[in-house]
Amino acid sequence: xxxxxxxxxxxxxxxHLAIHTETEPVAGGHRVTSARCEGEMFRGFETILxxxxxxxxxxxxxxxxxxxxxxxxxxxxxxxxxxxxxxPNRNGRLLQNLVFAANYLQSHVLHFYVLAAxxxxxxxxxxxxxxxxxxxxxxxxxxxxxxxxxxxxxxxPFLPRFEADYVKDVNVNxxxxxxxxxxxxxxxxxxxxxxxxxxxxxxxTAIVPGGVTQAPTLERVLAYRTRLKEIGRFVEDVYxxxxxxxAQAFPSYWKIGGGCKDVLSYGAFEMDDAGALRFPSxxxxxxxxxxxxxxxxxxxxxxxxFDSGTGLHPSRGETRPAPRxxxxxxxxxxxxxxxxxxxxxxxxxxLVAYHSPDGQAVRTQVxxxxxxxxxxxxxxxxVIGRHLCRGLEAQWLVAQAHQWLDExxxxxxxxxxFVICDRGEGHxxxxxxxxxxxxxxxxxxxxxxxxxxxxxxxxxCSPRDxxxxxxxxxxxxxxxxxxxxxxxxxxxxVVRSFDPCIxxxxx
Ligand code: NFE
Ligand code: MG
Numbered sequence: 001x002x003x004x005x006x007x008x009x010x011x012x013x014x015x016h017l018a019i020h021t022e023t024e025p026v027a028g029g030h031r032v033t034s035a036r037c038e039g040e041m042f043r044g045f046e047t048i049l050x051x052x053x054x055x056x057x058x059x060x061x062x063x064x065x066x067x068x069x070x071x072x073x074x075x076x077x078x079x080x081x082x083x084x085x086x087x088p089n090r091n092g093r094l095l096q097n098l099v100f101a102a103n104y105l106q107s108h109v110l111h112f113y114v115l116a117a118x119x120x121x122x123x124x125x126x127x128x129x130x131x132x133x134x135x136x137x138x139x140x141x142x143x144x145x146x147x148x149x150x151x152x153x154x155x156x157p158f159l160p161r162f163e164a165d166y167v168k169d170v171n172v173n174x175x176x177x178x179x180x181x182x183x184x185x186x187x188x189x190x191x192x193x194x195x196x197x198x199x200x201x202x203x204x205t206a207i208v209p210g211g212v213t214q215a216p217t218l219e220r221v222l223a224y225r226t227r228l229k230e231i232g233r234f235v236e237d238v239y240x241x242x243x244x245x246x247a248q249a250f251p252s253y254w255k256i257g258g259g260c261k262d263v264l265s266y267g268a269f270e271m272d273d274a275g276a277l278r279f280p281s282x283x284x285x286x287x288x289x290x291x292x293x294x295x296x297x298x299x300x301x302x303x304x305x306f307d308s309g310t311g312l313h314p315s316r317g318e319t320r321p322a323p324r325x326x327x328x329x330x331x332x333x334x335x336x337x338x339x340x341x342x343x344x345x346x347x348x349x350x351l352v353a354y355h356s357p358d359g360q361a362v363r364t365q366v367x368x369x370x371x372x373x374x375x376x377x378x379x380x381x382x383v384i385g386r387h388l389c390r391g392l393e394a395q396w397l398v399a400q401a402h403q404w405l406d407e408x409x410x411x412x413x414x415x416x417x418f419v420i421c422d423r424g425e426g427h428x429x430x431x432x433x434x435x436x437x438x439x440x441x442x443x444x445x446x447x448x449x450x451x452x453x454x455x456x457x458x459x460x461c462s463p464r465d466x467x468x469x470x471x472x473x474x475x476x477x478x479x480x481x482x483x484x485x486x487x488x489x490x491x492x493x494v495v496r497s498f499d500p501c502i503x504x505x506x507x
Contacts, residue, residue: 003030005485009040010495012115012157014067015502016040017461019495021477023485030485035470035477037461039332042305045507046319049451054080054420054443057451058207061439064453065504066202067110070103070194071432073207074268075439075453078428080209081418083443087273089416092211094404095197097269098224099204099212101401102194105231106187107433108346108390109239111499113183114157116387119493120246121176122166123158129170135178164489167249176245179238186234193227196220211415216408225405232398235391243391246384247373253383254375257494259476260341261381263348264459266292266438268431269400278400279393279431280359282352283337287378289355294429297438299333299454300465306333310466314440315427317452331506334462334471335454343472344435344459345498346389347380366392383497390499420446432456434499457505460498473498
């Protein structure tokens, strides 16, 4: 019998997301025939910004999210820099990159260990394991305390959980769980590392148009470098090996959750004054790279709870909430590129780099890794592929951040001066940990006239568009076979592989 399977709320993500699927019976369970992603809340940051001092923008937009605040500050100051006609100076560019890289490392480690790994490891099994390491003792104590309580939410984040085919091998399970505890400490170090040049985290007060507010000192460089070395050790010795372990333990997830397979990246991390990017920009469709043209970006709202104009370019975008709009089922708009849904995020960035004309080094590294895992590049379009690409990015950013530290000029100005324009327009494009992030700004009488954000999870978790095309996560869910519809672990794993942040997506 066909059946509706809902996951509401989807836990271990940021924000409020519900997944609604229709399924049909097949051998081995129920196959998803259609899926809907519902972003359940309106926030209104774009409206809040109207009429304010433009310099408030990088402070206010960071409050969209505590996980990726630096992404919003970078997009915001890039939009302002374009409006004011400036670019960061050399130190400003390097220092912004260093704060941003630290925020990425925090976010990727958070996602794999704290949010996604509990879909695969059997956390309750830890109670049966003997051993006296501090990590194991800590974990046993937490899990036991959580399980012993009988309140309404007795054991978050460990229980309730879906019954599933968790890891059975004791060594693999125990190792991943010990790394879960270690990851909490690594994440703290990454936050501290961002605060070394960003003044505080979350919500840095230091990022400004043209750079940051404080000059680099030897003391701060050392403070950043010691933490970076520790995080780098974790990425090399723990995170990437754990991703390989997960890939080998769950090989079926190389084939599950492929999605729309068209990907987009705005590019991020400026390498020089001419704007060369460490993470390149572009779109890849059918395995073919093409340059990005932002004139092709629109947001459609047929199924979104807005009565704004549909199909508008973000520079002309509108935000008019319509909570009772008939047929609308989400507070996310539906961003499209040439009218098509596009996946964004680490997988998109790795594929854009892999297929780009200058991608030889990336192709060599990725091909070697995939050969070791005995899979083809096309299989990166999968749950495991998305996790693996985050690990690759973490490796790249650790190495790159060491170089950026070497390039800093101690004591020299950390920012370019600027004057807020009377009238002007600008857009700031970057790559947040979860994908392509753009802020579009217009200034009149020294005030914000219009502010529009098009955010990574808005792309990925978008609802259907004006042509009824499902969004990327909706497409990735379609075809997934759920073994036990009362415990839909398979769609949960697919959704979490995108690392959704609905707080960002609805902004
Ligand atoms: Ni709230 Fe964010 C990232 C941004 S996601 S986490 O990464 O921008 O849509
Ligand atoms: Mg928006």
